[in-house]
Amino acid sequence: MNVLTDRHRERLLGYxxxxxxxxxxxxxxxYPFLSAIYLSLTxxxxxxxxxxxxxxxxxxxxxxxxxxxxxWNSAAFTVGSIVVKLVIGMAMALALHNVVRGNQxxxxxxxxxxxxxxxxxxxxxxxxxxxxxxxINVALIDVGAVRSGVHWLGDPTLxxxxxxxxxxxxxxxxxxVSFLAAMQTVPQELYDAAAVDGAGSWxxxxxxxxxxxxxxxxxxxxxxxxxxxNDFNIVYIMTRGGPGAATHIFATYSYELGIxxxxxxxxxxxxxxxxxxVALLIVAVVRxxxxxxx
Amino acid sequence: xxxxxxxxxxxxxxxxxxVFVPMYWIVATSFKTGRQILLSESVYVPRPxxxxxxxxxxxxSRFALWIRNSAxxxxxxxxxxxxxxxxxAYSLTxxxxxxRRTFGAIVLITYxxxxxxxxxxxxxxxxxxxxxxxxxxxxLAYPTFLVPFVTWLLMGFFRSIxxxxxxxxxxxxxxxxxxxxxVVLPLAAPGLLAAGLxxxxxxxNEFLYAxxxxxxxxxxxxxxxxxxxxxxxxxxxxxxxxxxALASLPVIVVYIYLHKYMVQGLTAGAVKG
Amino acid sequence: xxxxxxKLAVLxxxxxxxxxxxxxxxxxxxxxxxxxxxYIPPADKILDTNAQECAKKAGVELAIQTYTFDxxxxxxxxxxESKTLPDIAELDAVGPARLANLGRLxxxxxxxxxxxxxxxxxxxxxxxxxxxxxxYYAVPHYAIPLVLFYxxxxxxxxxxxxxxTWEDIQKVSEKVKKAGVQEYPNGFPWNRTGDGYDPAxxxxxxxxxxxxxxxxxxxxxxxxxxxxxxxxxxxAYLADKTSAFDYLSWSGxxxxxxxxxxxxxxxxxxxxxxxxxxxxxxxxxxxxxxKVMPKGPAGRNxxxxxxxxxxxxxxxxxxxxxxxxxxxxxARENFVKYMSGSFRQMVPLFAKPLDDPYWNTPGGxxxxxxxxxxxxxxWPGPTTPAAAEVVSGNVLTDMITRxxxxxxxxxxxxxxxxxxxxxxxxxxxxx
Numbered sequence: 001m002n003v004l005t006d007r008h009r010e011r012l013l014g015y016x017x018x019x020x021x022x023x024x025x026x027x028x029x030x031y032p033f034l035s036a037i038y039l040s041l042t043x044x045x046x047x048x049x050x051x052x053x054x055x056x057x058x059x060x061x062x063x064x065x066x067x068x069x070x071x072w073n074s075a076a077f078t079v080g081s082i083v084v085k086l087v088i089g090m091a092m093a094l095a096l097h098n099v100v101r102g103n104q105x106x107x108x109x110x111x112x113x114x115x116x117x118x119x120x121x122x123x124x125x126x127x128x129x130x131x132x133x134x135x136i137n138v139a140l141i142d143v144g145a146v147r148s149g150v151h152w153l154g155d156p157t158l159x160x161x162x163x164x165x166x167x168x169x170x171x172x173x174x175x176x177v178s179f180l181a182a183m184q185t186v187p188q189e190l191y192d193a194a195a196v197d198g199a200g201s202w203x204x205x206x207x208x209x210x211x212x213x214x215x216x217x218x219x220x221x222x223x224x225x226x227x228x229x230n231d232f233n234i235v236y237i238m239t240r241g242g243p244g245a246a247t248h249i250f251a252t253y254s255y256e257l258g259i260x261x262x263x264x265x266x267x268x269x270x271x272x273x274x275x276x277x278v279a280l281l282i283v284a285v286v287r288x289x290x291x292x293x294x
Numbered sequence: 295x296x297x298x299x300x301x302x303x304x305x306x307x308x309x310x311x312x313v314f315v316p317m318y319w320i321v322a323t324s325f326k327t328g329r330q331i332l333l334s335e336s337v338y339v340p341r342p343x344x345x346x347x348x349x350x351x352x353x354x355s356r357f358a359l360w361i362r363n364s365a366x367x368x369x370x371x372x373x374x375x376x377x378x379x380x381x382x383a384y385s386l387t388x389x390x391x392x393x394r395r396t397f398g399a400i401v402l403i404t405y406x407x408x409x410x411x412x413x414x415x416x417x418x419x420x421x422x423x424x425x426x427x428x429x430x431x432x433x434l435a436y437p438t439f440l441v442p443f444v445t446w447l448l449m450g451f452f453r454s455i456x457x458x459x460x461x462x463x464x465x466x467x468x469x470x471x472x473x474x475x476x477v478v479l480p481l482a483a484p485g486l487l488a489a490g491l492x493x494x495x496x497x498x499n500e501f502l503y504a505x506x507x508x509x510x511x512x513x514x515x516x517x518x519x520x521x522x523x524x525x526x527x528x529x530x531x532x533x534x535x536x537x538x539a540l541a542s543l544p545v546i547v548v549y550i551y552l553h554k555y556m557v558q559g560l561t562a563g564a565v566k567g
Numbered sequence: 568x569x570x571x572x573x574k575l576a577v578l579x580x581x582x583x584x585x586x587x588x589x590x591x592x593x594x595x596x597x598x599x600x601x602x603x604x605x606y607i608p609p610a611d612k613i614l615d616t617n618a619q620e621c622a623k624k625a626g627v628e629l630a631i632q633t634y635t636f637d638x639x640x641x642x643x644x645x646x647x648e649s650k651t652l653p654d655i656a657e658l659d660a661v662g663p664a665r666l667a668n669l670g671r672l673x674x675x676x677x678x679x680x681x682x683x684x685x686x687x688x689x690x691x692x693x694x695x696x697x698x699x700x701x702x703y704y705a706v707p708h709y710a711i712p713l714v715l716f717y718x719x720x721x722x723x724x725x726x727x728x729x730x731x732t733w734e735d736i737q738k739v740s741e742k743v744k745k746a747g748v749q750e751y752p753n754g755f756p757w758n759r760t761g762d763g764y765d766p767a768x769x770x771x772x773x774x775x776x777x778x779x780x781x782x783x784x785x786x787x788x789x790x791x792x793x794x795x796x797x798x799x800x801x802x803a804y805l806a807d808k809t810s811a812f813d814y815l816s817w818s819g820x821x822x823x824x825x826x827x828x829x830x831x832x833x834x835x836x837x838x839x840x841x842x843x844x845x846x847x848x849x850x851x852x853x854x855x856x857x858k859v860m861p862k863g864p865a866g867r868n869x870x871x872x873x874x875x876x877x878x879x880x881x882x883x884x885x886x887x888x889x890x891x892x893x894x895x896x897x898a899r900e901n902f903v904k905y906m907s908g909s910f911r912q913m914v915p916l917f918a919k920p921l922d923d924p925y926w927n928t929p930g931g932x933x934x935x936x937x938x939x940x941x942x943x944x945x946w947p948g949p950t951t952p953a954a955a956e957v958v959s960g961n962v963l964t965d966m967i968t969r970x971x972x973x974x975x976x977x978x979x980x981x982x983x984x985x986x987x988x989x990x991x992x993x994x995x996x997x998x
Contacts, residue, residue, distance in 0.1 A: 013470055014389035021382035021401060021441060028438050029404045032415035036407055045995075047647040047669040088309065095305040108550045109310060111491075112317055115545040117517050118499050120538035123529065124316050130821065131751075131813040132830040133334050135319055148750055154813030156972055169316065174492055178447070181484030185454050201298050212454060216485075219450035222402075223443055230408040233501070240759040243815035244972030245965070251410060256759075258411065259640045260959035262665070262952075264648075271408045282402050289453065290395060329847040332827050354608075414648050421649055506645045509599070509632055526636040526761070527839040528606035529820045 040272045044265035046258075057269035066245065067253070067270065074249040074274065076160055077235070078228045081167045082221060088168065089175025089220075094205070096176070097183050107177075114173040122237035125166035129153050129238075153239055156246035163247050166234050171227075175220055182216035183209060215289055222285050229274055250274055324348070324536035331531050347536035357537055359512060360519035365544070367429050367504075367515060368497035371436035375493050376486065378437065379444025384474055386445065387452040388460070398449070405442035412438070413506050420507060431507045432515070436500060440493045447492070451485030452478060487552055498545065516541055597628045598888055599653035601642070603875055604633040606839055610909040614896070617905060621895035627888050636819075640959075646882075647671070654883035655892060660874045660944050661955035663697045663705035668952050672704040673879040673886045678894050679703040685899040687919030695943030696950045697876050705876035706893055707916035709906070711837040712871060712937035713765045713860060718832045720854040721748055733770060733799045733861045736833055740809035743832050753803045754822050754831035756814040757967040761873055762822055766835040766860065767963040768870035771796050772946060773863030778957065778988050783948025785992035787985045790978065796863065797970055797977040804971045815968055827851060835860060837873060838934055842910045857933050859940070871941025872958065874916070914938045953995040962987050 040057060042050035061067040092110060096103060113121065128135050129152035137149035152162045190208050199207065210217075232251035235241060241248035241256075248256075250271055258267025323331065324347050325340040351357040385391075386398045416435060420426045425434075455478055463473040479486070501517040508514060516537075523534040600618060605611055615631055622629035632653070634642050639659060646652045652671065656662070666672045679697075683689055689707065697705040715736075717729060725746045727739045740753035757763050771777065774796035776788045803810040814822070822834045827849060844852040860869050877893045879886050895901065899919075906913060906920055911931050915921055916938070926935045945954025957963065966984040969975040975983070 010389050010470065011391040014385045014391035014394065017381040017385035017389070018394075018397065020378045021445060022397070024378055024437060024441055025401065025404050028416065028419060028434065029407075029412075031419055032412045032438075033404055033407050035415040036411050043994075046644050047665075047671065091305050092309055095302045095309070104550055106306065106310070108546050110313055111549055112542060112546065113313055114491075114495055115498070115542045115549075116317075116320070116538055117520055117541065119501065119517060119520055119524075120320065120534065121316070123524070123534070124320055126818070126821075127531075128316060128319060130824075131811055132825055133828050135315070135337065138334070138337055151811060151813050153816040154811050156812070159816060169312065174488075177491065178485075178488045181488045182451065182454055184484050185451065185481060187456075215453045216447075216450040219446050223405075223446060226405055230410065232410060237818070239816035240818065242758050242817075242968070243812045244968035246972060247816075251408065254408070254410060256960065259644050261956045262640075262644065262959075263956075264414075264644075268411055271411050275406055278406055279403055282399055282406075286395065286399050286402075289449075329849070332824065332843065332847055332849060334828055414645055417645050418649050421651065502641070505638055505642060510630075511632060521635055521638065522604055522633070524635070524637075524820070525604055525606045527819045527823055527837055528843070 036268050037272065039265050040268035042265045044263075044268075046262040046264050050265065053265075057266050058273065060266065061269055061273060066248075067273075069245050070248050070250060070253045070270075071273065073160065073245070073247060074229065077164060077167070077231075077247070077249050078225060080160070080164045081171065081228050082225055084164065084168045085172045085175050085224065086217075086221065088172040089179055092172065092176030093179035093183060094209075096180055110176065111173050113170050116170075118170065118233045119237065121170050122166060122234045125162070125169070125234075126153070126238045129162050154243055156243055159239055159243060159247050163235050163238050166238060167228060167231060170234070171224060175224070178216055178220045179213060182213035186212040218285050218288065222281060225281065226278060229278065230271075320535045321539050323531055324539050326532055328530075328532055347532040348540065350533050351537055351540065355533070355537075356512075356514070356519065357540070360514055360516040361541060361544075363429060363513055364498055364516040364541075367432045367436070368494050370429075370433045371440060371497045372490055372493040374433065375437040375440035375444050376490055379441050379489070380448055380479070380486065382441070382445045383448035383452055384478065387449050388457075388474070388478070389470075401442045401445050405439065405446075409439060409502055413502050416503070417506055426507055427509045427513065429508075429513060432497075432500075432504060435503045435507060436493075436497045440496060443496075444489045444493060447489045448482065448485055451482045455481045491549065491552075494545070596626070596885075596888075597630070598622065598655060598885060598892060599630050599632065599883075600655040600657075600892075601632050601634060601653045602657040603639070603659075604635050605912075607842065607910055607912055610905065610913060613905045613908045617896055617901040618892065621892050621901070624895070625888060625891055627885075627892070629892070650882050652880035652882040654879070654885055654889040656878050656880055657708060658705060658876050658878050660696050660872050660876075661950060661952075661958065663876050663878055664699070664945075664950040665952050665955055666878065666880065667699050667704040671881050673881055673890070674702045674704065675706055675877075675879055675890060675893070676703040678706050678877075678890050678897075681894050682706055682897040682917065685897065686902060686915065686917035687921075688917065690916045690918065690921075690939060692871065692939070692941055692943065693874070693916040694949075695946065696874055699949065705878040706897060708875045708877050708897075709909075709913035710871055710875075710916055710938045710941070711839075711873040711912055712869075712914060712934055712941060713762070713769075713835050713837055713873070714857040714933060714937055715860050716826055716834050716836050716840055716855065716857055718851075718854055719856045721752070721832050724748060729856070729858055730833070731858075731861060733773065733796075733863050736861060737799055737803055737807065737809070740803060740832065741807050744807070744809050749830060749832060751809060751811040751814075751830070752832035753807075753809040754814060754825060754834035755800065755803070755810065756817040756822055756834075757800070757964045757971070758815050758817050759961050759964065760817070760819040761837075762817070762819055762835055763964045764958050764961065765870050765872045767967065768872070768942075768944070768946075768958075769860050769868065770800060770863070771963060772868035772870065772942065773861070773865055775863075775865030777947055778985070779945060779948045779954070779992075781947045783945060783951050783954070783997050785953075785989055787989065788981055790981055792865070793981040793984075794977045797967065797980060800967060801970045801977070812972070815972065826855075838912050838930070841930060842912055845910070857930055859933055859937050867940065868946070869937060869941045870944070870946070871938065872944055874943075951995070951997050953992045953997070956991045956995065957988055960987070960991070962991075 043053045044050035131149045140146045153159050194204050230251055235247050236252050239247045241252045254267040254271040257263045322340055325343050327344050330336055386394055420431055460473045460477050463477045504515040504518050523530040693707045725742045727742055730736045730739050743749055743752040774792045776792040776796050778788050780786050823840050825831050826834050879889045921935050943950045944958055945951055962984050966980045969980040970977055
């Protein structure tokens with residue numbers, strides 16, 4: 001009897017604590033979200049009524065060579081950015097973990113990219129990478145490493161790497177800070193015990209640190225994937241999707257369709273197109289985390 | 295051990311260098327004259343050195359007002375999101391009730407809709423509520439993308455805290471809620487701080503909603519204000535960089551200040567753990 | 568934790584106090600005006616002062632809000648969908664066509680007539696962007712025309728004349744490169760900004776490759792003419808290498824900066840470079856010259872895409888007051904004050920102020936000349952929502968970069984573009 005009330009009480013508390021989230025998302029997110037899905041199934045020009053057309057927008061996108069380029073670019077941009085952020089973020093967290101002296105100051109500095117307005121970051125990187133006036137090319141020429149400037153934003157492959165660089169620069173501190181925060185919840189006893197067993201730093205990382213924080217790593221990666229996929233400013237400001245369509249991604253493409261060309265329905269479909277894939281990723285992470293728990 | 299320390303500092307030095315170069319460029323540019331910038335004169339070090347750009351911010355633009363508006367909006371929406379998200383995350387990780395797994399996934403899926411397309415329906419919702427053109431609109435709007443984020447990030451942190459600690463408190467006669475406030479939250483303090491910082495940064499940087507939902511000139515936020523330094527054919531580089539440098543300062547100060555609590559949360563954990 | 572909680576509580580309390588409550592909805596006698604924020608703050612100030620004085624005289628309260636060129640359609644898209652357009656809107660070259668087609672603009676023929684009394688007749692080529700079905704739906708405010716910027720000193724050095732055709736530009740660029748003066752002298756950026764799509768229209772039109780007829784019906788870009796046009800500009804990137812691929816990622820400001828850094832000989836731009844060089848006493852000012860944009864085999868058919876127009880959206884509650892305010896801002900004294908404070912950037916679209924001695928400088932004449940010759944988006948037909956989308960969808964510049972970046976043949980690029988344009992015109996028939 002007592003057990004039953006306990007379980008009931010837990011359920012009640014569970015629902016009570018989740019209620020604010022549910023209410024908030026229900027009131028402010030549900031309608032926009034559902035309307036976005038509906039509009040992606042319509043022929044809708046801004047200002048005109050929407051006509052339901054079923055999956056025609058999606059079919060049109062799949063048939064369009066442009067959209068395939070954009071989808072490919074988005075994948076390259078997102079995966080490239082996330083992988084590099086993971087590596088640098090982990091390096092930053094490991095390097096700072098258990099450092100006492102100067103820690104606060106160094107962390108403050110390392111967080112800077114994160115607090116500078118994105119617009120400014122994008123403009124700064126655009127300028128740094130400018131063919132003629134960019135600091136990078138000017139310095140490379142001054143030290144004699146190259147004779148004429150590198151085409152950072154002009155060469156189609158380099159341009160993608162360049163926008164990824166700016167995205168990574170802005171985003172890695174969040175990875176580092178989150179990983180570091182997670183590392184600090186790992187009890188010191190585990191490390192002490194491993195040290196007794198004679199484990200080296202590398203072994204400690206693989207056996208203790210990584211398994212303890214992998215939940216946070218998975219979540220941070222997932223959240224950042226979503227943000228990166230929707231990143232508009234960096235690409236729009238640095239290259240406007242150029243040269244040609246070499247850095248055109250979902251966000252810049254749906255802006256071109258939805259805002260500039262007023263094709264709201266098609267723009268909705270274009271940005272919904274990545275949804276199933278990311279939804280799968282979410283389901284995978286959710287399952288993984290629950291399996292870990294049990 | 296020595297080698298490890300060396301490697302650690304080498305990595306730090308490298309990362310610091312990567313962070314430093316663009317930062318330096320922003321700060322250096324903010325002390326250059328328009329002429330120095332256009333002519334690529336004194337590229338590396340601003341010579342002569344001018345503070346005109348900073349003076350301009352306060353005398354000719356409404357920079358102080360933008361900072362005030364952004365600070366109010368970012369702090370309020372961060373606190374709101376943290377409060378809602380913490381409760382939600384605790385519920386989703388620590389309490390078992392039917393439907394929680396599905397709900398966890400739904401929370402995250404709502405995070406998927408690009409704000410670039412959400413803004414019109416959201417704007418119409420606020421018009422329907424009769425609540426536009428106020429910083430309060432933004433304070434309510436920002437949690438639409440912050441709450442799913444906080445919830446999920448904190449779920450990750452709550453999971454990494456051993457259940458045994460909480461169970462010990464329960465055995466000692468604490469209620470669930472007390473156990474959460476006294477045991478789990480202090481241990482998750484670094485996570486709360488990370489989540490809070492991220493929320494703050496996202497709100498501090500948010501441009502689209504601020505552009506659309508706010509019509510009044512005196513309620514403009516920093517990113518919208520900054521965008522006015524770049525007008526079609528022209529970038530007012532000096533003023534833009536000065537504004538960026540100055541706007542980043544308070545955030546860093548707040549972070550260094552809050553950092554104390556991060557350490558505090560740790561010691562609390564060490565004692566109990 | 569205890570002190571932190573207390574501090575947070577104080578913060579929350581403070582925030583609640585500081586957040587202002589929403590203002591009551593606009594009452595009658597209150598007007599809202601959205602205008603473009605330009606790169607000439609002093610001119611913006613004159614415009615605001617004029618408008619506020621007009622409002623004061625009329626006894627209405629005027630709230631002026633600004634948008635930047637990049638944000639214009641974001642802001643207007645939300646306002647169109649939510650029926651919250653302002654009482655007075657300053658619209659770009661395609662705005663009047665789009666909004667008039669939606670039935671969201673008031674007929675302002677009377678305001679245009681009144682402005683014509685003050686400022687002389689409206690330029691006939693300005694009609695295409697604002698006059699539909701015999702009625703005016705917007706009052707042209709000013710134009711910022713694109714001209715060809717070039718470096719006479721470099722041309723003298725390599726023994727070349729100032730170019731007058733698209734082919735000249737290509738040939739002279741080659742000379743400059745061969746002489747080792749500049750590596751990539753040809754600064755024509757086929758990108759997603761006005762410096763890309765405006766010259767693209769001038770280019771295709773001057774090769775006789777428009778995509779519509781006089782009534783604005785789709786005809787398709789004629790292949791032979793289109794291929795010629797494509798070849799002359801893509802050569803610079805592919806064969807001559809007188810242009811760098813980086814130009815294709817430029818923003819509106821980067822070509823100004825590259826020109827002023829002395830790295831390019833040619834670039835298409837609004838007169839803003841002159842303003843920038845004058846205001847910083849730039850050493851290159853004496854070596855900077857402008858010319859009307861080049862002509863092609865079919866003549867000189869310039870595009871005029873940077874035109875701002877006053878309109879009265881029907882969402883507003885006070886069309887009469889809104890019209891009166893536009894009339895007052897466009898009154899001779901006010902308008903000339905504004906124009907004279909614009910550093911020769913904002914060019915009127917009415918006859919009289921164009922004859923003002925203010926424009927009587929070598930550069931001024933070229934700028935005025937360009938405006939007088941310019942054609943609206945969608946030429947030789949009128950501006951339509953479909954024509955607007957050909958520009959906003961970057962169809963023309965995509966056609967060029969498909970050849971340059973993706974190595975598609977010019978013929979195939981034109982086929983692709985025609986397919987896209989046809990789809991647009993089928994979907995958005997002329998009303």
